[in-house]
Amino acid sequence: MKEGPDIALIGSLIGDPARANMLTTLMTGKALTASELAAEAGITAQTASSHLSKLEVAGLLTQRKQGRHRYFALADDEVGNLLEAMMGLAAKRGHMRARTGPRDPALRKARVCYNHLAGDYGVRMFDSMVARDFLAEEGEEIFLTEEGEGFVGELGIALPDLEKSRRPLCRSCLDWSERRTHLAGALGTGLLDRFYDLGWAHRIEGSRVVSFTSEGERRFRECFPEA
Amino acid sequence: MKEGPDIALIGSLIGDPARANMLTTLMTGKALTASELAAEAGITAQTASSHLSKLEVAGLLTQRKQGRHRYFALADDEVGNLLEAMMGLAAKRGHMRARTGPRDPALRKARVCYNHLAGDYGVRMFDSMVARDFLAEEGEEIFLTEEGEGFVGELGIALPDLEKSRRPLCRSCLDWSERRTHLAGALGTGLLDRFYDLGWAHRIEGSRVVSFTSEGERRFRECFPEA
DNA sequence: TTCATACTTCGATCATAACCGAAGCATGAA
DNA sequence: TTCATGCTTCGGTTATGATCGAAGTATGAA
Numbered sequence: 001m002k003e004g005p006d007i008a009l010i011g012s013l014i015g016d017p018a019r020a021n022m023l024t025t026l027m028t029g030k031a032l033t034a035s036e037l038a039a040e041a042g043i044t045a046q047t048a049s050s051h052l053s054k055l056e057v058a059g060l061l062t063q064r065k066q067g068r069h070r071y072f073a074l075a076d077d078e079v080g081n082l083l084e085a086m087m088g089l090a091a092k093r094g095h096m097r098a099r100t101g102p103r104d105p106a107l108r109k110a111r112v113c114y115n116h117l118a119g120d121y122g123v124r125m126f127d128s129m130v131a132r133d134f135l136a137e138e139g140e141e142i143f144l145t146e147e148g149e150g151f152v153g154e155l156g157i158a159l160p161d162l163e164k165s166r167r168p169l170c171r172s173c174l175d176w177s178e179r180r181t182h183l184a185g186a187l188g189t190g191l192l193d194r195f196y197d198l199g200w201a202h203r204i205e206g207s208r209v210v211s212f213t214s215e216g217e218r219r220f221r222e223c224f225p226e227a
Numbered sequence: 228m229k230e231g232p233d234i235a236l237i238g239s240l241i242g243d244p245a246r247a248n249m250l251t252t253l254m255t256g257k258a259l260t261a262s263e264l265a266a267e268a269g270i271t272a273q274t275a276s277s278h279l280s281k282l283e284v285a286g287l288l289t290q291r292k293q294g295r296h297r298y299f300a301l302a303d304d305e306v307g308n309l310l311e312a313m314m315g316l317a318a319k320r321g322h323m324r325a326r327t328g329p330r331d332p333a334l335r336k337a338r339v340c341y342n343h344l345a346g347d348y349g350v351r352m353f354d355s356m357v358a359r360d361f362l363a364e365e366g367e368e369i370f371l372t373e374e375g376e377g378f379v380g381e382l383g384i385a386l387p388d389l390e391k392s393r394r395p396l397c398r399s400c401l402d403w404s405e406r407r408t409h410l411a412g413a414l415g416t417g418l419l420d421r422f423y424d425l426g427w428a429h430r431i432e433g434s435r436v437v438s439f440t441s442e443g444e445r446r447f448r449e450c451f452p453e454a
Numbered sequence: 455t456t457c458a459t460a461c462t463t464c465g466a467t468c469a470t471a472a473c474c475g476a477a478g479c480a481t482g483a484a
Numbered sequence: 485t486t487c488a489t490g491c492t493t494c495g496g497t498t499a500t501g502a503t504c505g506a507a508g509t510a511t512g513a514a
Contacts, residue, residue, distance in 0.1 A: 005313075005318040005322060006317050006324045008247035009317065010241075010242075010313055011241030012242030013237070014234060014242070015235055015237075015241070016235065016238075018503095020234050020238060023234075024234065034462095043504090046464095048505095049461060049462055050501095058322070059320035059321075069461090072461080078315070078319070082316055083234060085308070085309050088232075088305070089237060089305055090233050091232040091303070093286035095233040095236050095237065096232060097233045097465075103474075260491095261491060271474060272476090273473080274475065276491060280492085294482070294490090295480075295481050296491090
């Protein structure tokens with residue numbers, strides 16, 4: 001009986017893992033750029049672009065152009081509610097995401113979260129800097145203290161350059177593997193870039209894994225002692 | 228690469244047109260055999276068998292063997308509510324199936340939503356009961372008030388029986404055609420069953436339409452006056 | 455201007471899964 | 485027993501769509 005609305009269309013849109021990842025990420029309510037969503041879903045920009053346009057045409061996402069960026073967000077509350085309902089059902093049935101793969105342990109240890117360090121190392125760095133009062137938390141906001149400015153300066157980071165960009169210097173980001181906060185923002189990006197420059201670590205091609213050299217690992221642990 | 232429930236699995240299951248047809252058909256609340264569902268979806272028995280086993284493994288359907296037949300039904304209310312929510316979103320976005328037949332107006336007027344009354348009449352009943360303080364809303368939760376207990380008692384509903392079940396007595400459900408709340412839960416089911424028993428209405432075979440007799444319609448309007 | 459970034463479009467590859475024919479199993483009837 | 489029905493399993497075909505490389509467009513920065 002072909003009566004009523006077409007749920008298969010919406011189902012198939014949510015049914016693709018890459019799109020489901022994007023939608024889940026957007027459940028935070030924050031609008032994200034196409035590249036951020038691509039990184040989150042673990043796909044290239046081309047593929048993400050195709051997915052995002054499908055989701056927008058179907059009315060699940062809205063798009064806002066801002067300069068070179070395109071920010072995507074869930075179209076409205078109803079979409080969020082539907083996703084929430086699906087998560088509820090999935091959780092009840094025990095359908096958790098499969099997370100078994102050879103790359104997985106490396107991903108949990110250290111990976112890029114769009115442009116900054118995440119995973120165990122990302123959280124460790126953040127905690128260590130907070131413990132030594134280099135970073136101060138005020139609610140959602142995070143500030144670099146005066147001592148912190150000295151610290152990152154010694155590391156060889158040019159703060160004035162970072163402050164020139166319109167991005168906030170410090171932002172918090174929630175880690176899916178650790179379920180704790182790590183450092184994002186211009187400083188988060190700056191620190192990771194500095195680790196690359198210092199030769200402590202490098203990106204694994206075609207993956208989000210950040211691989212530390214043994215020397216780099218030693219220096220990193222020295223630099224960010226556990227609290 | 229995210230933590231949390233796997234909505235993609237459920238989405239992809241609902242996302243196949245053949246399976247979506249089967250699930251929509253089962254929204255009538257009646258258990259149907261594998262062959263009936265195959266015919267409904269327009270596929271062969273082999274293909275249907277494969278679909279049905281996937282849906283059962285995922286926990287969306289339950290199966291009951293009876294002789295040579297296998298009867299399938301939606302696993303529980305939550306599945307029905309999710310499907311209804313998806314229909315709501317699809318309808319709002321204009322994603323209707325190609326063939327919207329003459330039965331459509333009847334569907335909007337009164338239909339079963341898995342096991343309770345939906346459509347114009349479902350919303351009217353809910354609104355009327357809220358307006359007279361028979362039902363009280365507290366955020367997402369809905370309660371039957373003391374006056375409400377008296378009211379449904381007069382209608383001939385045995386509350387103790389309903390309360391024995393583990394299902395919540397009252398739950399809200401979003402209506403895709405009216406875009407408003409109607410009553411689900413054990414009481415929602417109980418009320419619809421009572422309308423059948425009283426001869427006010429009956430199900431149209433092979434459809435979700437609930438057809439009221441002219442006498443039944445009169446009594447229903449009397450019983451649930453518009454606010 | 456030139457260069458870099460952010461994103462899209464095109465084209466081709468490739469993996470998944472929907473599908474059905476044929477055969478097999480289980481139940482019930484004759 | 486034999487036959488019919490309801491459903492499942494197996495095997496092979498086919499269509500869909502997810503993916504990425506390469507190239508193109510648009511915006512902003514130098």
